[in-house]
Amino acid sequence: MRKCLHVQQRLVGCELLRDEPGHMMTLEAFNGESGFERRYTVQGDQQTHWKWPVIKSRAQLEYDAWLYAHFYRPLCISQLRKYLTKEKKHVMARVKPRVRVIKRYWTEAGVVQMTCLATGFYPRHINLTLLQDGQPVDKERVTGGELLPNPDGTYQMRKSVELSAEEQRERHTYTCTVTHLSLDNKLDINIGTSD
Template sequence: MFYLIFVVYMLSAPHAVFSESGSHSLWVFATFLTGDSSVPFPFPEFTAVIMLDDIVIGHYNADERNFVSATTQETVNVTEQVTISTVCKGIHAGMKTKAYYLIDYLNYTRGLHVQQRLVGCDLLRDEPGRMMTLEAFNGESGFERRYTVQGEQQTHWKWPVIKSRAQLEYDAWLYAHFYRPLCISQLRKYLTKEKKRVMARVKPRVRVIKRYCRETDVVQMTCLATGFYPRHINLTLLQDGQPVNEERVTGGELLPNPDGTYQMRKSVELSAEEQREKHTYTCTVTHLSLDNKLDISIEPGPDPVIVIPSVLLLLCVFGLIIAAFTIWRRKYSQPEQIIYIPASADNQTTEQQQL
């Protein structure tokens, strides 16, 4: 259940959460649940999922306080187990303290409350990149910390600060000199382990879909790219060689396929007047798996429809039936031939009788 929540959250999060094309990232998505004990819910209090790019590496079991690998059959070594477990324990304790404080501060009393934290780092062309922490409580963002490639640290609070100045300075030092190097180190290790999966390249299948509305005489043109991996893709609708105004374009969300690949579609509607103006429309796609940009031309008007009268259609069907019956009758109505061979070896005559 929490894997699904995590994937949906990652796909719907701002693009700043994703690593850029050509880079790789390691993320921990943690969820802390608390609320009225009289309201039962079948989930653990704390869950943490670790992901390399969009591949689930494993999860932290809060009940047993250990890391469970999801990608390799080999046993997790002691160092990796202790490292990830220690980090997750710290996240658990920090989120628990903050959750109870926010419940009092926001004057929440009953019901289930959900705190989420997303923390991770990336490598940009094998060089240490950014690190980021995002936090939300009951679906509302309240804290953000970013460590840039240049070494600058930026922190934004929406919730009241509950730590002293000395504690905040220590947290900033720990973030820059312990957590970021540790995250980069683990990211490099997982890239070595999962290189084959991470470096996979699957080309997108691209097609154009047109829907015509007779009542309004409007044509909806949709460009669909599906089955591609990795997730980074640039899909654009062009009019006369220029991108269509974004206000007119619908869709554009990155969605997962059941086989681990992704899909994306974008649509634009054309009025009857725009169809008569004879503009040229193009669906253009660029992806890491493609050597060159893929362009597909789109005819703006509705597709021609060939209408066959019902009577003519019936005549065609009956004609095919009659033709098939005639062939069958000719094949099986020939008289059967029986060949008699005399029993006597001296008589070499062969007789044929038609019945």
């Protein structure tokens, strides 16, 4: 006799906006396939998306809505407030990025790769842009740009552009510009094409 194992998963989340409850959501999956999504707005309205057939009666659905409004949401908000109080120093931390420029030369091809690296910053959102003569370098020419975690809980990002020998002779001005919550002003680093 063969036994089957079935797995049902539920993810519930809520948000706290300036000390006021925000949205709340529930996602459910059965055997790895998502099939139910419910979102509650701040005003208590709900949006439900069913991928599976609905097998609950109207009374059961109304009870679920009452349960979320009067039990799950208050519980989620109280737990979130406790966590934020406990971890406020870490959650609200702002760590400035360390920014440096790295140049690699391929003398046989006459190509130079200029890389702008920002590392050690927190929180994770950063705007790192490579400029040529004050204008953003075409996206097709830029490589990198993925946000990566560091082992210490901070983040890093790098972007690179390759310049042909002809582009180097044209004497364009290249700049690495960084904006981040921890910086009062944007940080601009001029990149010389020759040493």
